[in-house]
Structures are given as C-alpha cells and as structure tokens.
Amino acid sequence: MSDGKQPDEPVADVPGRPGRDAVVIGGGLAGITAALALADAGIRVTLIEGRPRLGGLAFSFQRGELTVDNGQHVYLRCCTAYRWFLDRIEGTALAPLQDRLDVPVLDVDKPEGRRLGRLRRDALPVPLHLGRSLATYPHLSLAERAKVGRAALALKGLDLADPTLDTQDFGSWLTAHGQSARAVEALWDLVGVATLNAVAGDASLGLAAMVFKTGLLSDPGAADIGWARVPLGELHDRLARKALDSTGVRTEVRTRVTSISTDENGRWSVQVPGETLQADAVVLAVPQREAHDLLPAGALDAPEQLLDIGTAPILNVHVVYDRKVLNRPFFAALGTPVQWVFDRTDASGLREGQYLALSQSAAHDEIDEPVGALRERYLPELERLLPGTRGAEVMDFFVTRERTATFAPVPGVGRLRPGARTKAPGLYLAGAWTATGWPATMESAVRSGVSAADAALSALGRPRPSHLFEFEEAA
Numbered sequence: 001m002s003d004g005k006q007p008d009e010p011v012a013d014v015p016g017r018p019g020r021d022a023v024v025i026g027g028g029l030a031g032i033t034a035a036l037a038l039a040d041a042g043i044r045v046t047l048i049e050g051r052p053r054l055g056g057l058a059f060s061f062q063r064g065e066l067t068v069d070n071g072q073h074v075y076l077r078c079c080t081a082y083r084w085f086l087d088r089i090e091g092t093a094l095a096p097l098q099d100r101l102d103v104p105v106l107d108v109d110k111p112e113g114r115r116l117g118r119l120r121r122d123a124l125p126v127p128l129h130l131g132r133s134l135a136t137y138p139h140l141s142l143a144e145r146a147k148v149g150r151a152a153l154a155l156k157g158l159d160l161a162d163p164t165l166d167t168q169d170f171g172s173w174l175t176a177h178g179q180s181a182r183a184v185e186a187l188w189d190l191v192g193v194a195t196l197n198a199v200a201g202d203a204s205l206g207l208a209a210m211v212f213k214t215g216l217l218s219d220p221g222a223a224d225i226g227w228a229r230v231p232l233g234e235l236h237d238r239l240a241r242k243a244l245d246s247t248g249v250r251t252e253v254r255t256r257v258t259s260i261s262t263d264e265n266g267r268w269s270v271q272v273p274g275e276t277l278q279a280d281a282v283v284l285a286v287p288q289r290e291a292h293d294l295l296p297a298g299a300l301d302a303p304e305q306l307l308d309i310g311t312a313p314i315l316n317v318h319v320v321y322d323r324k325v326l327n328r329p330f331f332a333a334l335g336t337p338v339q340w341v342f343d344r345t346d347a348s349g350l351r352e353g354q355y356l357a358l359s360q361s362a363a364h365d366e367i368d369e370p371v372g373a374l375r376e377r378y379l380p381e382l383e384r385l386l387p388g389t390r391g392a393e394v395m396d397f398f399v400t401r402e403r404t405a406t407f408a409p410v411p412g413v414g415r416l417r418p419g420a421r422t423k424a425p426g427l428y429l430a431g432a433w434t435a436t437g438w439p440a441t442m443e444s445a446v447r448s449g450v451s452a453a454d455a456a457l458s459a460l461g462r463p464r465p466s467h468l469f470e471f472e473e474a475a
Contacts, residue, residue: 028056033449109335
C-alpha cells in the first residue's frame with residue numbers, strides 16, 4: 001500500500017504536444033482532492049478559491065487568542081475516502097479514531113434526574129457488536145429495545161440500489177417498523193440528525209439506510225468516531241496547501257471565477273479578474289447554486305435541477321468557562337435542545353478554563369436567532385446537563401452559523417444530484433452534493449473529488465495514480 005505521500009511518476013506527454021492543464025474551481029475538500037489527484041497523474045493544475053483560505057465549510061478562524069472551528073466535524077472509520085485524504089496530506093495522526101465506538105448519552109428529562117447511557121460496541125461480529133449496548137441502553141424500554149433490533153435487521157435487508165428508497169421518508173419507515181417516538185429520539189435521530197442534518201421525518205430513506213447500513217451494520221468498527229485534535233485549518237488549509245505545493249499545484253485564493261467557456265478546439269477558458277486561464281479540463285467544485293451560475297449552456301440536460309437541491313443549516317454554540325466542567329471529550333444529550341457537546345479546549349489553544357462547542361444540526365428554527373436569545377436558552381441547558389457549570393463563570397459565548405451547511409437530504413433529492421461528468425467534454429462536477437451515494441459529509445466531498453479527477457484522467461488518456469483508489473480496497 002502506498003503511503004499516500006509521494007505522487008506517482010508523471011506520464012510523459014507525446015513529443016510535440018503541449019502538456020495537459022486543468023483548472024479546479026473551489027478549494028474545499030472536493031476541490032483539494034481533485035487537484036491532488038490530477039497533479040499526481042502529471043497534470044498541471046491551477047486551483048482557484050474565492051475565500052482567503054482552503055477547506056470550504058470545514059475551517060478555522062481566530063477569536064482573540066482562541067482558534068475556533070466554524071463547526072464540529074467528525075468522521076467514522078467507514079469514511080475510507082476521508083481517511084485516505086488525511087493520509088495524503090499527512091494529517092492522520094492529528095485526527096485519530098476511537099479504538100472502539102463509545103458514545104456517552106445523557107438524558108436530563110427523567111423523573112429520577114440525569115441518567116447516563118452509552119452506545120458502544122464489543123469485539124463481536126455484526127450485528128452482535130452492538131447487542132450488549134442496546135440490551136442495557138437505559139433510555140429505551142425493554143420492548144423498545146427489542147423493536148429496535150427488529151428494525152435494524154429490516155434496515156440491513158434494504159437494497160441501497162433500489163431507487164424507490166429515495167422517494168420515501170425515513171420517519172414513516174421507522175413508524176411502519178414499530179419504532180416509537182421515544183426510540184426515534186433516543187437512537188435513530190441521535191445518529192441520523194448528526195449525519196444527515198435532518199430529522200427522520202424529513203430525510204430520504206435511501207440516504208438514511210445508507211448511513212445506518214454502512215456505519216452500524218456493515219463492519220464492527222465502521223462507526224468508530226474520529227475528529228481533529230487540532231484546528232481544522234491545520235488540516236484542510238495548512239497541510240492541504242503543503243501537499244498541493246509539493247505536487248506543483250498553483251493555488252490562488254481570494255480569486256473569483258467570473259465565467260468558463262470553450263473555444264473551437266475544445267480548450268477551456270476560465271476567466272478570473274485580470275487573467276484568462278487555459279485548460280484541457282475544468283473541475284467545478286463549488287456549491288450547487290454557484291455551479292448552476294457558472295455552467296455553460298448544454299452542460300446538463302436539466303441544470304435548473306441544481307436549484308431544486310435545497311440546503312440545511314447547522315448552528316454551533318461556543319461557550320468558554322473559567323474552569324473545567326466536562327471530564328470527557330464529548331457526549332450526546334436527550335431531553336434538551338442540546339444535541340452534541342465537544343471539548344475543544346486543547347485544540348483551540350485555550351490556556352485556562354474549558355471551551356465547549358455545541359453542534360446543533362437541522363437548526364432551521366434557530367439559525368437566525370439573536371445571540372442573546374441563544375445564550376438564554378443554552379446556558380441553563382448546560383447547567384442541567386453539567387452540574388459543574390452551575391458555579392462556573394462564562395468567559396465567552398458566541399455562535400457560528402452555516403445557513404447552507406449541507407444539501408437537504410429530503411426524499412427525492414437523489415434524482416437531482418448529478419454525477420461527475422457533464423455533457424460538455426472536459427467539464428466535471430465535484431462537491432458533497434453530487435451523486436456520491438453519501439449524505440453531505442466530508443467523506444462525500446472527498447469521494448466526489450476522486451470521481452471528478454478519475455473522469456478527467458480517463459478523458460485525457462492518463463492512468464489514474466495507483467494510490468488514488470486505495471480507500472475502495474479498505475472499504
């Protein structure tokens with residue numbers, strides 16, 4: 001297996017013919033991946049990004065002496081493409097995985113008071129690996145636990161290639177398979193909201209089935225959780241840019257593409273302020289609405305469908321206390337508006353106190369609420385969850401909002417998501433919103449970049465780098 005650090009030997013160009021050039025528009029994970037893959041195959045690549053940094057919607061910024069991630073991002077062991085990406089940029093050690101899935105789940109809406117449960121796996125084959133955890137999960141009744149097991153087996157039997165799954169909503173399927181409202185809240189939505197960015201009733205059964213089958217019902221370790229122990233900018237900007245530089249990619253930030261077009265010879269022209277870039281291939285790795293605006297006529301049969309792919313918000317609440325109030329790296333919560341809480345103290349560079357980040361997915365009702373209203377709501381909830389906060393002083397409270405954090409995984413979205421190839425020769429699409437089969441995750445973004453690069457290399461007659469698809473072998 002390649003170490004993912006050295007590019008393959010470039011393929012020599014035919015004598016007398018100029019080398020191949022590609023422009024990648026968009027410096028998120030999809031664009032970075034496409035640029036690395038193309039450059040590793042010997043293509044001359046220019047990467048264009050409008051923001052002042054790389055990383056797309058998985059980035060960091062400074063708030064005084066604090067280094068803040070715009071939102072908490074995690075990945076699973078089954079996210080083999082993102083793991084390949086981390087290895088390619090030499091960042092694997094900075095975003096390690098759990099040795100074994102272990103999720104503390106705290107319920108504060110119990111008559112007897114706070115109650116802690118855990119979702120964790122044993123070293124047993126699927127589905128027995130979760131059997132003991134579910135059998136002792138205190139947030140569901142014995143009857144509910146038994147019905148969860150039956151629903152999981154039914155879910156495992158679904159065919160992800162069946163297009164009718166995308167026309168149904170997950171919530172209705174769960175109800176039809178005996179899942180109570182409590183079971184949905186305490187288990188299915190606990191996982192589904194964080195991964196799909198939608199509650200079960202608003203989510204495509206096809207995407208939900210993909211998440212649960214792949215993450216929980218494919219391999220015992222598939223759902224082990226990984227997250228960055230450093231700011232995301234360290235991975236997705238600094239290390240990514242170092243990897244791009246080492247392969248000869250020209251990276252331009254703070255640069256907006258105004259138009260793309262082809263000439264009579266099929267060469268592409270990419271217009272940026274003050275310069276026209278010429279290319280044999282263009283990868284459009286931007287959000288769906290921006291892609292729609294840049295696509296030339298005829299590139300897609302129904303380009304207006306891109307505008308029909310909705311978006312869903314994520315709200316992140318950040319609280320800095322003057323002392324340590326949480327003794328574990330993260331937990332999930334029930335019986336409260338709080339969804340997931342992560343300790344970001346060390347990663348942020350905070351020297352005194354503790355910094356907690358609350359990740360609130362599917363936050364349609366809260367995304368535009370004033371900071372003051374969110375403070376009044378969430379500080380008391382943290383006091384209910386964490387007794388140590390009751391005597392602690394809040395040193396800072398702020399929020400970050402991603403109004404279009406992901407595409408909305410609603411029933412029917414599958415038919416709207418285009419593949420990597422367009423009808424315009426040499427033009428390719430990438431982005432978590434394209435037809436990767438995954439919801440809008442870092443994994444989906446990386447897979448889309450690989451697909452776009454692979455399509456471009458095929459059209460250019462270049463063999464793909466030998467290490468590029470190693471993640472498929474690891475899946």
